[in-house]
Amino acid sequence: MSKNLSIVNKDLKEERDKINFNVEEFTNWFYGGAEKVKEKKYIENYFLSDKDLNLELDTSYLSYKDKYEEAVRRSIVVYKKLYKLHNEMGGTHEDFVKIMENLRFTMGAINPEGNPFVLHFSMFALTIMNMTNDEQKAEWLPRIFNCNILGTYAQTELGHGTYIQRLETTATYDPKTKEFTLNSPTLTSYKWWPGNLGHTVDHAIVMAQLYSQGKCHGIQPFIVQLRDSETHKPLPGIDIGDIGNKVGFQTVNNGFLGFKNVKVPYKNMLMKNSKLLEDGTFIKPKNAKLNYGTMVIIRVHMIIDAACRIAKATTIALRYSLVRRQSPINPNEIEPKIIEHITQQNKIFPGIAKAVVFKCMADYLTKLHLSITQEGNTGNLARMPELHALSCCLKAVCTNEDAKTVEVCRLSCGGHGFLRSAGLDDVYRNSTAAQTYEGENTVMLLQAARFLIKSFNEARNGGSLTEGVKYLFDFIGRNGKREIFDNSINGILRAIQAAAAGRTYIAWKHIEDDKRHNSIEVATNLAGVHLTKAAELHGYVCLLQVGIEEIEKIIRNVSPALGLVFKNILELFAVDLILNKIGDVIQHVDISNEDIEKLEKQMETLFKFFRTSAIGVVDGFDFSDPIIDSTLGSYDGNVYENLINAARKSPLNQEDVNRTFHLYIKPFMKSNL
Ligand SMILES: CCCCC/C=C\C/C=C\C/C=C\C/C=C\CCCC(=O)SCCNC(=O)CCNC(=O)[C@H](O)C(C)(C)COP(=O)(O)OP(=O)(O)OC[C@H]1O[C@@H](n2cnc3c(N)ncnc32)[C@H](O)[C@@H]1OP(=O)(O)O
Numbered sequence: 245m246s247k248n249l250s251i252v253n254k255d256l257k258e259e260r261d262k263i264n265f266n267v268e269e270f271t272n273w274f275y276g277g278a279e280k281v282k283e284k285k286y287i288e289n290y291f292l293s294d295k296d297l298n299l300e301l302d303t304s305y306l307s308y309k310d311k312y313e314e315a316v317r318r319s320i321v322v323y324k325k326l327y328k329l330h331n332e333m334g335g336t337h338e339d340f341v342k343i344m345e346n347l348r349f350t351m352g353a354i355n356p357e358g359n360p361f362v363l364h365f366s367m368f369a370l371t372i373m374n375m376t377n378d379e380q381k382a383e384w385l386p387r388i389f390n391c392n393i394l395g396t397y398a399q400t401e402l403g404h405g406t407y408i409q410r411l412e413t414t415a416t417y418d419p420k421t422k423e424f425t426l427n428s429p430t431l432t433s434y435k436w437w438p439g440n441l442g443h444t445v446d447h448a449i450v451m452a453q454l455y456s457q458g459k460c461h462g463i464q465p466f467i468v469q470l471r472d473s474e475t476h477k478p479l480p481g482i483d484i485g486d487i488g489n490k491v492g493f494q495t496v497n498n499g500f501l502g503f504k505n506v507k508v509p510y511k512n513m514l515m516k517n518s519k520l521l522e523d524g525t526f527i528k529p530k531n532a533k534l535n536y537g538t539m540v541i542i543r544v545h546m547i548i549d550a551a552c553r554i555a556k557a558t559t560i561a562l563r564y565s566l567v568r569r570q571s572p573i574n575p576n577e578i579e580p581k582i583i584e585h586i587t588q589q590n591k592i593f594p595g596i597a598k599a600v601v602f603k604c605m606a607d608y609l610t611k612l613h614l615s616i617t618q619e620g621n622t623g624n625l626a627r628m629p630e631l632h633a634l635s636c637c638l639k640a641v642c643t644n645e646d647a648k649t650v651e652v653c654r655l656s657c658g659g660h661g662f663l664r665s666a667g668l669d670d671v672y673r674n675s676t677a678a679q680t681y682e683g684e685n686t687v688m689l690l691q692a693a694r695f696l697i698k699s700f701n702e703a704r705n706g707g708s709l710t711e712g713v714k715y716l717f718d719f720i721g722r723n724g725k726r727e728i729f730d731n732s733i734n735g736i737l738r739a740i741q742a743a744a745a746g747r748t749y750i751a752w753k754h755i756e757d758d759k760r761h762n763s764i765e766v767a768t769n770l771a772g773v774h775l776t777k778a779a780e781l782h783g784y785v786c787l788l789q790v791g792i793e794e795i796e797k798i799i800r801n802v803s804p805a806l807g808l809v810f811k812n813i814l815e816l817f818a819v820d821l822i823l824n825k826i827g828d829v830i831q832h833v834d835i836s837n838e839d840i841e842k843l844e845k846q847m848e849t850l851f852k853f854f855r856t857s858a859i860g861v862v863d864g865f866d867f868s869d870p871i872i873d874s875t876l877g878s879y880d881g882n883v884y885e886n887l888i889n890a891a892r893k894s895p896l897n898q899e900d901v902n903r904t905f906h907l908y909i910k911p912f913m914k915s916n917l
């Protein structure tokens with residue numbers, strides 16, 4: 245990639261000269277303030293400038309094993325520096341969090357196919373922080389923080405990932421020895437998928453069915469040592485390894501794990517929620533789903549990951565579209581920048597708007613999570629179901645949109661988008677992995693739909709509803725009449741709400757009708773397609789509603805010029821959404837053909853306005869070149885130079901003639917067949 249940032253492609257420079265708002269002001273909003281931006285830049289540079297990382301090496305050309313080993317090596321360089329920087333900054337917990345938050349994105353540039361330690365610093369540490377009692381915290385947290393032990397979160401098994409109630413790993417308690425014995429009674433009970441498990445970590449949180457006093461007490465978390473701390477050899481009774489090549493995440497070292505009579509001490513069961521007395525008496529938690537808490541936290545975090553992947557992909561696609569020229573629009577004119585083709589705008593602009601609205605949602609959900617967790621810490625668990633439903637719903641809707649948008653961005657780059665050097669393939673692979681991990685998206689939508697159906701029943705019976713689903717009252721209040729469409733942002737919101745409520749009603753009615761001949765469970769299964777559609781529409785309602793509220797606040801706090809850009813972005817998001825969901829809207833909203841045509845025209849007007857702001861917004865996402873890591877999306881826009889330079893680095897181009905010519909091709913050509 246070209247290094248000389250001063251020589252910016254002239255087409256791109258011309259675009260930047262026309263930006264009519266303060267890009268830095270946008271960046272400050274995106275990262276939560278000028279101070280945070282400064283920190284981000286400092287931390288990013290602190291790590292990425294380290295020559296020991298050897299970022300010049302294009303790891304995509306390495307073998308599976310070499311990729312893993314290089315990812316481990318680079319990660320250790322980073323983590324050593326992390327502790328050095330942490331000390332320099334003052335060594336507080338807040339400092340550590342600051343560095344980790346920024347490292348999340350920087351790590352993507354260092355290990356593009358995944359981080360072999362990611363589970364240690366996320367799900368392993370979080371589970372120990374949130375599900376242990378005070379003695380356990382004192383014992384484990386310092387060792388985790390100092391990396392004296394490394395861990396992962398081992399829940400999924402060969403036979404079960406979704407329906408975790410049926411996990412088969414057993415932990416049987418013996419009050420005489422005060423130990424649990426862990427076993428994998430079947431092949432399908434082998435742990436399968438946990439990240440970093442294969443060869444990297446030596447500990448794991450293992451989710452296993454607890455047996456005590458002859459009874460099964462459901463799945464509980466245990467801290468289990470898997471490998472010897474000196475030799476790293478698997479401990480007796482542990483069968484462990486890597487699960488092999490995958491669609492992506494090649495360096496995450498996802499693993500398998502089987503237990504044969506592995507002894508675990510009493511104190512290693514995480515006891516914040518469920519408790520087991522030393523004599524083997526089990527004490528139920530206040531809510532059995534408290535043991536699912538780590539999954540909820542990660543689902544909340546996944547919304548900002550989705551926003552950032554979209555931001556990265558649209559940055560690449562837009563910068564490329566502003567320097568690539570092809571196909572004259574008027575036959576006698578010069579070839580335009582491909583962004584002038586309106587279909588190209590339609591591919592990229594709504595994606596940029598999604599990144600912004602998802603970021604608003606991520607901020608909202610993070611605050612909600614914090615406040616509901618604080619309530620939980622005082623023993624009030626009333627809002628747990630709401631948080632669960634919302635995090636499931638948005639995890640699914642945002643990662644589905646993320647994968648779709650990233651793929652559209654790749655397509656918008658034509659042939660060059662298919663090159664690895666374009667930088668879109670790892671983003672896509674990470675997006676598509678996110679559709680499955682931390683709860684498969686259909687399953688997540690069905691969880692959200694459970695909440696919607698409950699709320700619908702509540703609304704019909706005149707009960708009370710949480711804020712986010714109050715629109716169900718409006719639907720019921722209309723008594724079968726359709727919502728009348730009006731072409732304003734709030735009109736669009738009401739239309740999507742009517743579509744979501746209408747689809748919830750269809751699903752509800754489907755269940756009620758089927759219940760006459762079937763059990764409620766069978767009836768619910770038969771309504772599944774409607775339920776997922778209802779949950780998806782509900783997710784869009786939440787996004788638009790939060791988008792409207794947050795962007796109104798932003799507009800009050802930023803300069804008028806940037807305010808106009810935010811207004812434009814919000815409208816883009818809303819109009820794109822309603823046009824994409826028009827089939828659902830027509831079913832429940834009185835909307836005419838003229839209204840739809842007006843919306844389509846409005847979209848064109850919005851594109852026209854956004855045409856000049858778009859580059860400012862993607863520059864404002866502030867991904868530095870090493871983070872973008874793209875021949876098509878670098879800041880200087882010197883796409884063609886970048887492409888040829890990257891091609892020259894192909895291992896095949898390091899010699900004029902490849903040995904296969906003499907070995908196979910020449911003899912074949914001379915053989916006269
Ligand atoms: C530059 C750009 C770069 C940007 C990117 C940057 C970084 C990204 C990089 C890396 C990514 C980071 C992380 C590393 C990657 C991967 C890690 C992956 C880790 C995993 O992949 S780790 C395994 C996750 N594995 C799952 O995710 C399993 C899914 N499966 C379940 O989650 C459950 O199994 C469920 C819920 C389907 C059924 O569970 P069940 O059978 O026990 O429950 P049941 O259906 O009976 O429901 C009974 C009642 O409980 C309620 N309920 C349920 N859950 C609740 C909760 N949590 N809170 C409150 N209530 C809850 C229900 O709502 C219902 O309520 P009601 O009855 O009132 O309706």
Ligand SMILES: Cc1cc2nc3c(=O)[nH]c(=O)nc-3n(C[C@H](O)[C@H](O)[C@H](O)COP(=O)(O)OP(=O)(O)OC[C@H]3O[C@@H](n4cnc5c(N)ncnc54)[C@H](O)[C@@H]3O)c2cc1C
Pocket residue numbers: 363397398399400403404405406407436437438439493498677680681682683684686687690
């Ligand atoms: C990259 C990656 C990293 C991962 N990391 C970890 C990790 O660190 N630790 C860990 O423990 N796990 C991890 N996992 C496992 C992951 O959490 C599970 O794969 C995921 O929860 C889906 O479960 P499953 O594989 O059992 O899918 P399944 O549930 O078998 O899904 C298969 C199909 O069945 C459908 N289906 C299943 N149940 C229902 C239902 N109730 N209603 C309707 N349809 C249904 C699904 O929609 C899907 O179409 C990871 C997975 C991936 C891909």
